[in-house]
Amino acid sequence: MTPINLCPCGSNNSYAACCELIIDGKKIAQTAEELMRSRYSAYVAGQIDYLIATTHSSTRKNHHRKDIENWSKSTKWVGLEIVQATDTMVEFKANFEGENNSIETHHEKSTFVLEGGKWYYVDGKFY
Numbered sequence: 001m002t003p004i005n006l007c008p009c010g011s012n013n014s015y016a017a018c019c020e021l022i023i024d025g026k027k028i029a030q031t032a033e034e035l036m037r038s039r040y041s042a043y044v045a046g047q048i049d050y051l052i053a054t055t056h057s058s059t060r061k062n063h064h065r066k067d068i069e070n071w072s073k074s075t076k077w078v079g080l081e082i083v084q085a086t087d088t089m090v091e092f093k094a095n096f097e098g099e100n101n102s103i104e105t106h107h108e109k110s111t112f113v114l115e116g117g118k119w120y121y122v123d124g125k126f127y
């Protein structure tokens with residue numbers, strides 16, 4: 001895997017000083033949006049364990065490791081746009097390269113829950 005310099009989440013910080021700290025467990029995501037950003041970066045970085053670990057236990061069974069891995073690896077992510085965020089919801093657009101260099105968008109409104117001091121992804125509504 002090629003090293004990542006600028007954080008994929010669009011913060012304009014280096015990856016090492018941004019989402020990588022959260023993905024490596026050196027820092028805890030303070031908000032649903034921070035967790036969501038780190039999960040986007042984890043998709044880019046292929047951090048499958050982190051994606052599974054941050055999915056809430058109630059919905060984890062719906063997410064198969066192989067599917068996450070395939071999606072992460074086969075997709076060329078090109079940017080994240082936060083549309084709106086509340087305490088427990090983040091609406092975002094994750095852009096990726098489609099056929100013939102077109103840009104496709106994964107538009108989702110995700111729900112998060114705080115449990116035991118940690119944020120978890122519960123589920124999402126897709127547009």
Ligand SMILES: [Zn+2]
Nearest residue numbers: 007009018019
């Ligand atoms: Zn980041």
